């Protein structure tokens with residue numbers, strides 16, 4: 001079973017906090033991997049917020065191929081960060097030869113282009129890279145997006161932290177939003193792509209749970225968007241639905257809950273907006289999820305939210321201080337990183353709400 | 369000795385032979401008067417008795433005339449094996465026995481010079497049913513717990529009506545950051561996933577029809593199950609058309625257009641919209657063949673409802689002027705628009721066929737988004753009357769065809785836009801919940817059933833040639849007849865109660881199937897919940913093979 005966590009802060013936070021958040025929850029998962037997505041970057045990336053950063057793990061050939069492809073496409077590298085690794089013996093990690101975090105400027109032709117076009121270009125580029133590097137596992141391309149970096153690896157999360165020297169805080173590698181998860185998807189093959197958080201065009205989602213409507217979701221999503229690929233984990237469906245509802249359909253976030261866990265017909269009938277809710281339930285019947293779940297999501301504007309399944313079969317807690325909000329599967333993780341918070345203000349979201357945190361850390365609870 | 373006439377028909381040529389025990393018979397006459405087929409009669413037999421009186425043998429004989437019950441030796445009055453005589457006999461003196469040596473299929477054709485007609489289902493015995501080779505095999509446990517059928521709530525509803533792709537929904541975000549509906553959307557009704565399938569008021573007795581209508585009203589108003597029934601071709605009693613119960617009825621229009629005159633005339637007086645309109649193009653039990661109501665069943669009230677004289681009523685195999693799918697769409701569009709002002713979903717019913725997927729693809733791609741349901745009817749379903757050759761030898765099984773249609777929709781990302789409803793022998797073993805559930809997991813939104821409802825009412829027919837005389841108007845239990853004495857055999861209240869109870873039982877069984885797979889709403893297309901114990905079935909339906 002997964003354990004998930006997320007930190008959103010007014011200040012830049014180092015990933016060591018994410019490791020700490022997850023450490024005490026390790027009994028709940030199998031310590032088979034660690035993955036995190038960071039949004040709203042600080043440190044060395046702070047000056048490059050408007051330019052896309054490529055996050056990738058690859059072989060030497062993979063690196064060459066990817067750089068060639070980016071070069072051909074007109075992307076120009078403006079910054080590169082290679083984490084200093086600590087390859088001490090005895091670490092449980094299936095490391096790749098290279099971890100690449102490179103920031104690029106857009107091709108000249110699209111620099112003046114509108115935002116939407118750039119976003120489509122970035123997605124296309126990432127999909128192309130992913131496909132090209134798939135062969136012989138030359139590389140794993142996790143994200144290619146402004147102000148976002150992704151790190152995923154197979155192994156024990158503590159050792160992965162050690163390997164990337166993430167236990168020691170510094171101010172070079174920080175972000176205001178960090179989402180993290182500590183397990184490879186052992187339901188299926190052990191694949192790097194299968195570890196959440198998943199990322200697509202500014203959206204991040206991670207989940208603790210089982211999606212028993214996985215097949216229905218997958219069969220439907222495959223035809224919805226070119227970026228809906230992979231499906232290495234049943235939780236990927238949550239991300240794609242989020243992306244579809246919020247970006248493709250342009251519906252406000254609170255409708256996400258109505259799509260994934262629609263109200264019972266009986267309740268819809270009593271609502272003023274019943275024609276909208278019914279139409280949604282009908283048209284997106286195949287995006288409904290079933291089974292025990294907790295989802296944490298991040299939007300392109302860095303709004304962070306969480307919600308759970310319609311029967312609250314998987315819990316989640318939101319803890320907060322004045323400058324930080326933490327979401328976690330288990331409260332012990334929050335206790336570790338926010339020991340002095342007023343725990344009476346903790347929120348245990350119920351099955352019919354979305355808890356959303358905006359950039360001022362205002363916490364809103366939207367009743368479905 | 370009489371000359372033997374081998375061509376003469378004897379009970380041994382018939383599908384059923386009457387076993388009769390004269391020693392138990394009190395000659396009450398009940399069986400003869402109860403047999404609606406006049407397959408038995410009272411006769412007098414000549415008996416010889418040899419006896420001897422006195423101390424030494426002195427054989428003498430005595431002749432006597434004894435009244436007995438005998439089987440009629442006439443193909444027009446052959447025993448159907450319905451067992452009514454046995455039911456009424458107080459002494460267990462009589463009953464039908466299946467005759468494996470029957471020559472009925474041959475002699476009937478030889479004597480009548482006409483094709484054999486009957487009701488019921490396909491009678492050729494088939495191997496184990498496909499659905500019985502499928503099990504709900506993906507059980508939720510451990511991290512993904514099963515639900516509790518008693519405690520959790522379940523959403524057991526299915527759509528009827530055209531569903532728009534999300535991108536076509538006429539939504540706008542308003543100042544309150546909420547979605548607002550900008551223009552009208554096609555009507556969609558969420559109903560119980562089992563529709564009582566189209567059996568016309570001509571095919572059924574008025575009491576049977578009334579019992580079904582009563583059960584449907586009760587299920588809706590007292591049990592909270594939004595079950596709908598389809599009228600079948602042939603109209604609806606005016607009283608019902610003008611009543612508020614019309615909202616539970618899906619009106620059918622078939623190629624004969626019977627009854628539509630009255631429906632049209634009643635429209636200004638309707639206080640509720642009907643639940644929907646179903647345009648019947650074909651029927652699974654006798655594909656390519658039109659409806660057939662034999663004159664014997666065209667009683668006075670049927671003549672009135674349908675607006676016809678007493679005669680064989682044949683619906684043409686095609687809707688006149690319906691030569692293309694586009695045209696059928698057009699036709700729906702017109703009836704939809706003109707008749708009920710876009711408030712009532714209109715669906716189409718076709719017989720499953722090797723070409724069903726093409727038809728479905730055309731409808732699903734129709735840019736007007738008006739087809740509100742694709743009702744696919746396979747073999748093994750019932751019919752009131754058909755030529756036996758059609759019943760037994762034409763048609764297409766439903767399971768793979770339904771799956772093909774669903775997968776065709778999936779390949780285009782259009783699953784659910786035209787709800788798929790399937791029928792054809794579902795519930796044949798008496799267990800409709802299981803069959804329906806499996807069909808739903810294969811991609812159906814819901815199912816429709818007819819023959820099973822007759823069986824709930826007491827139909828004694830089966831797939832091995834028992835009874836199946838629905839076409840004759842002589843239904844021994846009053847279900848498919850318009851003869852007052854036969855109709856009165858049917859206890860309307862008991863039938864309604866049986867139907868209601870069956871639905872309640874089925875509802876519990878649905879939950880018992882949903883709970884272990886951890887779903888609280890219908891798992892439409894969730895084929896990963898199914899496993900097949902037959903490799904060919906698994907391959908064809910894209911299921912996991914298990915053994």
Ligand code: SF4
Nearest residue numbers: 403447448450451453
């Ligand atoms: S079984 Fe039915 S058809 Fe046959 S004799 Fe008895 S009542 Fe008549």
Ligand code: SF4
Nearest residue numbers: 827829835836838843
């Ligand atoms: S009992 Fe009536 S409905 Fe049943 S098969 Fe016989 S004639 Fe048909």
